[in-house]
Amino acid sequence: MKLKDFAKHVGLSPTTVSRALSGYPEVSEVTRARVTEEAARLGYRPNVNAVRLKTGRAGAIGVVMGRAGEFHFAEFMAGMAERLVAEETDILVIPMSDPDQDDEMELYRRLVESRRVDAIIVHSPKPSDPRISLLHELGMPFLVHGRSDIDVPHAWLDIDNEGAIRRATSHLIDLGHRRIAMINGRPGATYAIHRDNGFRGALQSGGIEPDPQLQASGNFTDELGFRFARSFLEQPNPPTAIVAGSMMTALGVYRAARSLGLQVGRDVSVIAHDDVFPYLTADNMAPSLSATRSSMRAAGTRCADLVIQLLAGRSLTEIHELWPVELILRESTGAAPSPR
Amino acid sequence: MKLKDFAKHVGLSPTTVSRALSGYPEVSEVTRARVTEEAARLGYRPNVNAVRLKTGRAGAIGVVMGRAGEFHFAEFMAGMAERLVAEETDILVIPMSDPDQDDEMELYRRLVESRRVDAIIVHSPKPSDPRISLLHELGMPFLVHGRSDIDVPHAWLDIDNEGAIRRATSHLIDLGHRRIAMINGRPGATYAIHRDNGFRGALQSGGIEPDPQLQASGNFTDELGFRFARSFLEQPNPPTAIVAGSMMTALGVYRAARSLGLQVGRDVSVIAHDDVFPYLTADNMAPSLSATRSSMRAAGTRCADLVIQLLAGRSLTEIHELWPVELILRESTGAAPSPR
DNA sequence: TTTAGATTTGAAAACGGTTTGGCTGTTTTG
DNA sequence: CAAAACAGCCAAACCGTTTTCAAATCTAAA
Known part of the structure; x- marks a missing residue:
């Protein structure tokens, strides 16, 4: 009809x-x-295609999916979906073919030119992220999930990574820990830098000299959590606390501790960042995991919301949201063991 | 231009x-x-919208995302993306607003009528799944990831869940286990039934009477893995082996075993189904996890491939793929402990 | 040298809506 | 009471392609 x-x-x-x-x-x-x-x-x-042709609206917002198969991704999208179901707006998942830099720019350029999306959500930006300048140049509306220092006006939503890790680290210091290790995300992204700042800031406030031997970074996998934690804990002067970047990392850290006969929460304290997954909760780990918590799903919902506002004409420069992060203390953190 | x-x-x-x-x-x-x-x-x-209007093709294939925020989902999509990047085809993620049945049908109906997708991928079907008959009636091309007994011609790709669990269970029986528990997925889906069949079949071949007290089912979460494993292991006559439905479930099972002072691989054997995630690998668990393995990502890639063939006119009735599942033995399975 | 047939090309009609500008009446205003 | 404003509706142009049908050109055969 x-x-x-x-x-x-x-x-x-x-x-x-x-x-x-x-x-x-x-x-x-x-x-x-x-x-x-x-x-x-x-x-x-x-007919949706007729409408789109005539109005020039694509009726979809785009998300570029990295190669790495991030487990966060599904949660974020589920959140977006929650908001977009009411709107007549789809989520378009654009696969990233190659981790190559030039290629990624080309992908964004083609995406914009193809007019398949009305807006794009950019994840895990770098302090000066070329994607942001590109999208700005091309005049494509976009929202950054994360932050960037780049000198281009843009809308963003981010969580307070720096504050979160600062509080977590400070709390460990308050518990008497002096040797604290940190497993960060892949270097380069702003969030990793912010977390690093929070970490170093807390150490400095506590009068502790950061030890490069106690810092590592990489993908958020169980595997790396284990490997890094092992390497920390096997050092001559091992840390008594570890700050982990994700739930998966924390799983690896727990495993490393167990493998060395150390009890988490007593021999070594652990705090991780929890993005809140329905299938793996900090509260259920053994011992239960102290965590900085911020819902990825909620972020997805809100990002979708903000993108809609953006498209409705709300000014770019108004859309900046910095979410606080909860610190939830459970059994995995305890007083630093007295040196033997 | x-x-x-x-x-x-x-x-x-x-x-x-x-x-x-x-x-x-x-x-x-x-x-x-x-x-x-x-x-x-x-x-x-x-202009993609003009092309779509004129040709009637939507240039996208749809995937309905459930509420549950499945971690499998991202892997499957990453796989699809891998294949679709070459094609001029997008992935459209359709959020499911309500777990309500009627509502889900309505969602599919609207999706079809809106002509936003050229084909749909249906996940985790039931033996007689109304979505399949609906899509067939509406004349929308679709591919089922999983299997259904429904009397409607349709293309599908599935893994051999029954065979996988049968082999896993048989292997446990060969190791001398007689009390074997099973944690299945949400009841209703065909895959859960197939797994159940495989489990019962193996028990029967081994001359073992299935014990309803040793069977449970629910979402694939760490939480339920723990709860079910605990309840099994605390019974007067506990199982010596547990077959778990997913990696997350296995995490919970490991935790339950540890919490009871049992050593996995010695006191209690564990086999789980591993969909192969980059962030959590069976080989890295401690002890390493014996698993039935089948790559979710590969399934996504192949499903995308098959959908493209379907749209290119390949006959429905030719597109049936049943993938074998590997059984990989590691440290979490061992001979049944001799009764004390 | 025609002529039929095969290649290339182009003009114009869709595809299914939205939106501009205009056309009626009807109500308000000076 | 005439002029102006307004409410409600419609005809037609347009969005940017693909595709039908016809025409032009070229090639090979008669």
């Missing part, structure tokens, strides 16, 4: 029908009611 | 340009070469 046929059915012109359904004011309420009702009854739905 | 302008630039009619770029045979190779080259140079790309 197309507009023309449907219009004939209700005895109106296509113009009026279109306006009635799109909520334009030039049509009387009684007519609008009749039209919407008939549309539902006869099952008329405007 | 639109077609008209571009055509003027190359000194040809829009018709010829369109044909040249779409690979039609009626245009001479020398012209085609010139056109493609110029298109690249001037950066001309057909």
Whole structure:
């Protein structure tokens, strides 16, 4: 059923029908009611491709999916979905073919030129991220999930990584820990830098000299959590506390501790960042894991919301949100063991 | 830059340009070469919405994302993306608003009517899944990831869940285990039934009476893995082996065993199904986890491939793939402890 | 040298909507 | 009471392609 046929059915012109359904004011309420009702009854739905062609709107917002198969990704998207289900907006997942830099720029460029999306969400930006300048140049609306120092106006939402890790580290110091290790995310991304700042800041406040031997970074995997924690704990002067970047990392850290006969929460304290997953919760780990917590899903929902506002014309420069992060203390943190 | 302008630039009619770029045979190779080259140079790309309107193709395949925030989902999509990046095809993620049944049907119906996707991938079907009959009725091409007994012709790809669990269970029986527990996925889905069949089949072959007290099912979370394993192991006559449905479940099972002072691989054997995640590997668990293994990512890639073939006109009835599942033995399985 | 046949090309008609501008009546205003 | 403002509706142009049908050109056969 197309507009023309449907219009004939209700005895109106296509113009009026279109306006009635799109909520334009030039049509009387009684007519609008009749039209919407008939549309539902006869099952008329405007052809989405025609609408998109005519209006120039794509009806979708794009998310570029990295190669790494991040487990965070699904949660973020689930969150976005929660908000977008109400809107007539889809989520378009764009696969990243190559980790190559030039190639990634080319991907974004093609995505913009193809006009398949109305906006793009950029994840894990770097302090000066070329994607941001590119999108700005190309005039494509976008929202950055994370932060960047780049000198280009842009909307963003981020969590307070620095504050979170600072508080976590400070708390460990308060518990008497002096040798504290940190497993960060892949170097380069702003969030990793912020976390590093928080870590170093707390150490400095506590009068502790940071030890490069106690810092490592890499993908958020169980594997790396284990390897790094092992290497820390096997040093001559091992740390008594470890700050881990993710739940998966924490799993590896726990495993490393166990493998060395150390008890988490007594021999070695652990705090990790928890993005809140339905399938793996900090509270359920043994011992339960102290964590800095911020819901990835909620971030997805809010990002979707902000993108919608952005597209509705809200000013770029107003859209900056910095979320606080909770620190939840559980059993994995305890007083530093007295040196033997 | 639109077609008209571009055509003027190359000194040809829009018709010829369109044909040249779409690979039609009626245009001479020398012209085609010139056109493609110029298109690249001037950066001309057909407006995707116009193409879609005209051709009726949506250029996207849809995946409905459940509420549960499955961690498998991201891997599957990453796999799809790997294949689809070459095609001019997007992945459209459709959020499921409500776990309500009627509502889900309505969602599919609207999705089809909106013509936003050329095909749909249906996950975790039930033996008689109403989504399948609906899509068939509506004439929307679709591929089922999983299996269904429904009497409607449809393309599918599935892994041999029954065989996998049968082998896993048989192996445990060969090791001398007689009390074997099983943690299955959410009841209802065909895969859960198949796994159950494999489990019961193996027990029967081994002359073992299945004990309802040793069977449980639910979402694949660490939490449930723990709870179920605890309840099994605390029974008066506890199992000496547990078959777990997923990696997350296995994490919970390990935790339960540890919490009871049992050593996995000696006091209690564990086999789980591993969908192969980059961030959590069976080999790295402690002790390393014996697993039935099948790559979710590979399944995603292949499903995308099959959908493309389906859309290219390959017959429904030819597209049935049943993938074998590896059984990889590691340290978490050992001979049944001799009764004390 | 025609002529039929095969290649290439182009003009114009879709595809299914939205939106501009104009056209009626009807109500308000000076 | 005439002029102006307004409400409600419609015809037609347009969005940027693909594709049908016809025409032009070239090649090979008669």
